[in-house]
Amino acid sequence: MTKLLAILFASVLVNNYTLVKFLGICPFLGVSKKVDQAAGMGIAVIFVMLVATAATWPIQTFLLDPYGLGYLQTIVFILVIAALVQFVEIVLKRYLPSLHQSLGIYLPLITTNCAVLGVTINNITDGYNFLTSMVSSLGCGLGFLLAMVLFAGVRSRVEEAIPPKPFSGIPITLISASIVALAFYGFSGIITNIFG
Amino acid sequence: MKKSGILLKGLLKENPVFVLVLGTCPTLATSTSVISALAMGIAATAVLICSNIAISALRNLIPDKVRIPCYIVVIAGFVTIVQLLMEAYLPSLYEMLGVYLALIVVNCIILGRAEAYANSHKVGEAALDGLGMGLGFLLALLCMATIREVFGSGSWAGFPIPFLKDHTVPILTQSPGGFLVFGVMIAIVSAITKGKAPAKxxxxxxxxxxxxxxxxxxxxxxxxxxxxxxxxx
Incomplete structure (x- = not known):
């Protein structure tokens, strides 16, 4: 149990996928203008990460590894994730239209999100079992949601500022992201201090 | 457009990183040192040229409705080839790039060029476009990595620099420094091009x-x- 908690907190705070490992920067910068959109995107990412891990971990363990097909990992994972996202979207549209309305528009954007592919590959590389893989995916998703929501809050203020002309738009956004990332550095070492 | 024009537009005017702001994840993640930036840039350029050629050659065969999955399969195939070659011949670089090498598959630059250029141009032009964009990506990565490594670790490609190695700013090699240098670089490029580039x-x-x-x-x-x-x- 302690180990699971350690993995969860490590992936939410210390190894935050967006601010520390630079995965999923596109949606982080693209959909963070308003807090509610940022939260919607974050929840959709958590959902897709969990579904993707639940599908790719068994494929790697029971299909690719026993038959020596490990080199197909990249191709198989991206195809599985792309197909899965489409499938989930169709199912949601048919059976849970209200959920589809709030999450649906974000789903296609997540297909080629490097955070989702990254978390599935990292779970295999780190040698996690099924349970720890799911916990680490949940942590990564929560970390993404946290970073998105925090940054959306910061950004809604930055949008109203008037920076020097070359800095307006993307540059000032990146510089404010830098300061948010600096804040996350306060968490480094927290895992060894609490669980170590 | 002239052949040289196709090649050169990727370097500054339509630089994929500083002007089009694509492929931000690998740019931020692998520009901590010049060596890893070089490895990433070359790997991505190789994949970009090959995938542009393949997609351009197949452009009349791929049905429009399923083109995105087809592109992804083509790109993933080339990424796997690069991964296997690198693991065999350059194992230390393979370790250094880690998961980011596999993540070339979802690099926006490569899919973006397939969708925006390769599927509507001849093979030769698509190859040149791939080379130009790849070199633009490499150049941008090298700029970022040079700044971050020289001031962050006081060395360039592993060679220590006399004065700076005692006066480093370690935060530049960490993630906040990445965002900061990237933001400043985009601002500089936008000031140089003065909005002539298709500013985003x-x-x-x-x-x-x-x-x-x-x-x-x-x-x-x-x-x-x-x-x-x-x-x-």
């Missing part, structure tokens, strides 16, 4: 490979998706 004022779906896949998001920008979201409520 905000992040839009234009270069996003998923743009074509999500019909709902109309041709407009990602902000549009936000507005749609708001109007759904």
């Amino acid at each position: 004022k905000s992040f839009s779906c234009e270069g996003c490979p998923s743009a074509a896949a999500c019909g709902k998001l109309s041709p407009a920008s990602c902000e549009m998706s936000g507005k749609e979201a708001a109007s759904h409520d």
Whole structure:
């Protein structure tokens, strides 16, 4: 149990996928203008990460590894994730239209999100079992949601500022992201201090 | 367009990183040192040239409706080839790049060029476009990595620099420094080109490979998706 908690907190705070490992920067910068959109995107990412891990971990363990097909990992994972996202979207549209309305528009954007592919590959590389893989995916998703929501809050203020002309738009956004990332550095070492 | 024009536009005028702002994840993650930036840039350029050639050659065979999955398979195939070659001949670089090597598959630059250029141009032009964009990516990575490594660790490609190695700013090699250097570089490039380049004022779906896949998001920008979201409520 302690180990699971350690993995969860490590992936939410210390190894935050967006601010520390630079995965999923596109949606982080693209959909963070308003807090509610940022939260919607974050929840959709958590959902897709969990579904993707639940599908790719068994494929790697029971299909690719026993038959020596490990080199197909990249191709198989991206195809599985792309197909899965489409499938989930169709199912949601048919059976849970209200959920589809709030999450649906974000789903296609997540297909080629490097955070989702990254978390599935990292779970295999780190040698996690099924349970720890799911916990680490949940942590990564929560970390993404946290970073998105925090940054959306910061950004809604930055949008109203008037920076020097070359800095307006993307540059000032990146510089404010830098300061948010600096804040996350306060968490480094927290895992060894609490669980170590 | 002239052949040299196709090649050169990727370097500054349509630089994929500093002007089109694509492929931000690998740019930020692998520009901590010059060596890893060089390895990433060369690997991505190789994949970009090969995938542009293959997709351009197959452009009349791939049905329009399933083109995105087809592109992804082509790109993933070339990425796997690069991964296997690197693991065999350059194992230390393979270790250094880690998961980011596999993540070339979802690099927006490669899918973006397939969608925006290779599927409507001849093989030769697509190859030149791939080379130009790849070199632009490499150049941008090297600029970022040089700044971050020289001031962050006081060395260049591993060679220590006399004065700076005693006066380093370690935060530059960490993630906040990455965002900071990237933001400043984009500001510098936009000041140099003075808006002559197709300046991108905000992040839009234009270069996003998923743009074509999500019909709902109309041709407009990602902000549009936000507005749609708001109007759904």
